[in-house]
Amino acid sequence: ARAWQDNSGWARVIVEYRQVQEEPHGGQSAQRIVVERISDGAVQLIQGPVELQEGGPYRACVFARTPHAVPLRIQVRRPGAPYTTYAGRTFRPGPEWTACQFAFSSPVSGPALFMIMPEDHGMVDVDDASLEPAPPDSDVPPKEGNLLVTGRMVGAVANGWAPGRDEPDEHLDSPPPWDMQAAYRYVPPSAEEPDPHVVIRGEDAAQVSLYSPPVVVNAGRTHTLSLDMRAEPGGIEVWLTVEDSERRSGIRRAVTVTDRWTRYTASGQLPLAEGSAFAVRICPLAEGDLHVRNVQLVEGEGPVEFEPAVRVEVAVIPEAPNGLVFDGEPAALSLIGAGDVPEGARVELAVHDLYGNVRRLPNLALAAGNRFEERVSLEAAPEGARGLFRVEARVLDAAGHAISNVGQGLVARVPRPRYPDRLLPDSAFGAHIPLDAPSARLARNLGIKWCRIHDASFITTWAAAEPEPGQWRFFDDRVELVRSHGIMVLGMLDCAPAWASDAPDDVRGYFRRYYVPNDVDAWADYCRAVVAHYAGLVDHWEVWNEPWVGSFFRKVVDGEQVGGTPEDYVPLLRAAYTAAREANPDAVVVGVDTYFTEWTKGCLEAGAGGWFDVFSFHQYTERMPGTPHGPVASMVGGHRALLAEHGLGDVEVWHTEGGNAAPATFYRGLDPLVTSDGTREAVWYARYLLTALSLDVRKFFLYTLHAYPRLGAHGFTPLEPGGYLQPWAIAQANLAHLIEGTRFRRRIRTDDGVVCLTFEGDGRQVAALFAERDAVPAGELTGTAAVDLWGNATTLQEIARAPVYLTGTAAATVMRALEEPQAHRAGRPPEARKPYGLARVPSPAF
The missing domain is CATH 2.60.40 (Immunoglobulin-like)
Structure with a gap:
């Protein structure tokens, strides 16, 4: 198209551009992009540069259609190094024209490129692209009423309300197990308290939060948050924010909550951000019970008195942990409601499956009042099928008019694991999980047989094992717990306590532990002690997490912080291998932990060969695997070629961290920015594992099942809020059931x-x-x-x-x-x- 050009010459791609005249979105023709191959790099169609003004509001829009479900990224980026992205989003258009658009506030004044980037092979048409100043506020009508449809918070962790927990620095290396279910409690209406409320159990150290579902706002305008709270004991400080997925916020307020119900408010101007979807965050900062009710977010300065968005609020709560049941088991659910339930009201129920089918269940009659609770069961149903089922409930009045939100609960039915509690060293199925009972149960029930110690627990890392010289800490009980669920452990030999590295004093938090140790002998002593202690419980050890990433492997040179090099890593690998084999002759050492072939080549040239038993790599990609030049084939082929050049062609290969970080949700309408229901990601997952196995990659460790996702900010955790499942988990359980024990x-x-x-x-x-x-x-x-x-x-x-x-x-x-x-x-x-x-x-x- 005129004024557009391809910017993919630096990448290993095959792409063709055509002009098509079949039903363009506007004008006489559209631009067709046919991606035949992406082996490395990215396909980039660009226009510009265009001039941006710092703080200026802009809106980017591209109309797109694709018969192949090609993810399409639209972004605005600096023209040259360091190629800073100023704004961008990935969309999943369908076969009909779809508006891929977002607004943003420019962080700089200067030139920028407008980029259209298909992220997988297939065909996509684009048309009517624009990047222009956003219209003035006066041109957009205000949003009326309470923007939080579920402000009564019925069911606590339900309808997209999401738990969250941030550990303090001192707990990061060995976080104590957290009982998420006990941290949030729903209190239905009663004679003493006619309004429902939620109790959040705060902690002195960790920050326990409850997030609302995200709502789209008119960004750049003033909004007001209001809610009722009381604390036991009184005097608990509470942090209130309204923030987007990147934690950008225009409303922040710390309040001290008394022991009596009081309405608290906070106002501010919400920033212009991609998608303009914001969530309310409620975070008590001390130990005690925080009672919360009647949460409201409105555009403008008020009103602050609670005005429910719907007459009745309903939630659907699966009774099984994670909503997961096995073949032949009934799936029981609780239907909970609060509000003004009129005479003649009834609950309408429907079950949606992964094939797009909808099955209607018999209506449930309700008694008039301010609350209800009913129990329903899908008796080994729908019709004994496996899959993920979204149970939707809404309340109708006597005339058949909807008077509630659509409550949604997710139920998964999968085959029983073939070897539920047996340890299987040869299993390919791994993940990152906390070493606690709920996480181990979920992993076992999905057929996962390995877990990797990384930031899901840190317990074997140097910073956790020896926080001070000679002061050792071990966590046998946690390792034994997951092994009792049939899950083996890949331990990590990495991280350095502050006393053993040159980490600057002003560096705190997660990355302080990731500085290169300054004494290889002390490092070897740590490796020897930890491997010896866990011998028989943990016999597989990986040396350092992602040393090719500067933030995970840092050092200080002439006062400057820089990334470590293969020449820094290989001596640690050699020392770890030697110490581990001395401590436990049966130890298996996993090394290199690479992503890019440049790191692999550098390590092999620095003498890594012979100092690992298993070669490991990481990969994150949304590209569909399973083609000859697909992501896993290209990745494994490149590394195997280098290994063969150094006489290591027969070494075993593991994929110790990776996944598809594309946001998805099987809930309907609760996340306004997500367009994938997770079925594409499930296809990706099954094809990735199958393809990796066909390439003789012996293990795959999904990252991650240990964080607390929320709608609008799933991060790398492919779960729904509260630990409910997404479609990939059904595909995982089925695949493991079919092929576990085979080769x-x-x-x-x-x-x-x-x-x-x-x-x-x-x-x-x-x-x-x-x-x-x-x-x-x-x-x-x-x-x-x-x-x-x-x-x-x-x-x-x-x-x-x-x-x-x-x-x-x-x-x-x-x-x-x-x-x-x-x-x-x-x-x-x-x-x-x-x-x-x-x-x-x-x-x-x-």
Whole structure:
């Protein structure tokens, strides 16, 4: 398009640009972007530079459509180094024209590039792109009433209200287990207190918070937060903010709460930010019970008296931990409501599944009053299906008019783990979890058999194990707890206590521990002591987390803080390997912990070879894996080539940290900025693990299940607020149930882009099939019995991007067909060749 240019020459990509005239959004044509390959780097279509003014309000907009679910990032960035991003968001447009737009306040005066960036292979059309000053406030009508639809907070951690906990610096290395369920308590209306309220259990050290669901506001305008609070004991200081996902806020106030109900207010101008979605945060700063009710956020200076957004507020609370049940178990839920329930009111219930189906349940009649609580059960239902189910409830009056919010609860049904409490050293399924009972139970129930000690607990790191010289701390009980759930531990040998590094005194918090140790002998003594102590409980050890990241591996040179180098890392690796093997001859040392091939090359050239038993790498990507030049194939291929050059081609490879950080939620309408319901991320997850296994990557550790996500700010935690599940977890449980105890045997890629991966072991055979890109007709496999991504029985009609699994005789039949010698088929005419496994094409990347 005119004035636009490709800026992808620095990347390893194949992209084509076309002008299309089929139904443009506006004008005569649209810009089509066809991405064939992204091996490294990014596809960038840019315009500019354009001049920005510091503090100026701007609005960026691009209309987009894609039949391939291509994520599309729109961003505004500095033209040259250090390539600072001033604003940006990733969108997930559908097949119809979608407005991808956001507003922002420029942090600088100067030139900037307007960038359109498809983040995966496939086709996307873009049209009517604009970057212009945002309209004056006077042109936008004010939002009326209470912006918090669920200001009564019915159910406490429900309807998108989210828990949060920030540990103090002194607890970061060994945080005590936290009982999240006990920290938030819902109190229904009563004769003494007709309004419902929530009790937040504050702590002296950690900051316990409760966040509202995010709401879209008219940013740049004054808003007022008001709420009722009382404290036991009185005098608790409470921090009130209204903030976005980056914790930018225009409303901040600390108040001292008495032991009597009092209404507190805070006002301020909310900043212009991408998406302009803000959440209320309530954070007691001392130990005690903080009672909260009637939360309200309005545009303007008032009113401050509570005006509920709906007549009745309803919540749906699954009774099972994490909302997870197994095959054959009923899924019980509580329906809780408060407000003005009229005569003749009823609850309308619907169950939404991962296929887009909706099943209506019988209505529940309600008695008039100010509260209700009902219990419903999905008796091994819907119809015994596996998957994730969103149960929606709303209250109707006698005339059938909706008078409530839509309460939503999530229930997951998965197969029971095949080996629930057995330790399986060869299992590929890992994650980062806290070493506590609720987290271990969730991991076990999803078929996860390994956990990695990183910032989910820190307990084996030097800073945690020896906070002062000669003062040792060990946490056998926590390790034994997760092992009792059938989960093995990958320990970490990393971090340095302040006394053992050159960390500046003014550096505090999370990254203080990540300075290069200044005494390799002292480092070796630590490694020896920790490995010896945990021998038999922890026999696998990784040396340092992400040393290729400057913030995780720092040193001070001539008064300047700089990132460590391979020459700094390899001596630590060598010392750790030697000490670990001396302390425990059965110890397995995992090393290099790389991402970029430059780090791998530097470590190998610095002499890392021979000082690790397992090579590890990290990768985060939203690109769909499973193609010959996809993200995992490109990553593993690059590192294996370097290992082979140094005589290490046979070394075992683990993926010790990674995932897909794309925001997603299976709730409907609770997060105004998220457009993915998580099904694409579930497809990504299954394909990533399958592809990694086919490349002989022996383990994958998902990051992370240890933080406290909230809507609008999921970060790296693919869970819903309160620990409820997202679709990827269903795919994980199903995949683990199918292939745990087997080993990858064979990979075939057909000439029409179908991939078949076969697994055998433990008396079972499994074949996984998926299309690299567009769906392909099933051909002679039409009607074959299979298991889909969610674990439900299906019959093949086509092979799509989502993996399907053949088991038993069906898998054996496919395997025999795949094993037919190539020479035996050479004389067949093309039309006689079978479409799956019988017409191979070269695939050197695999």
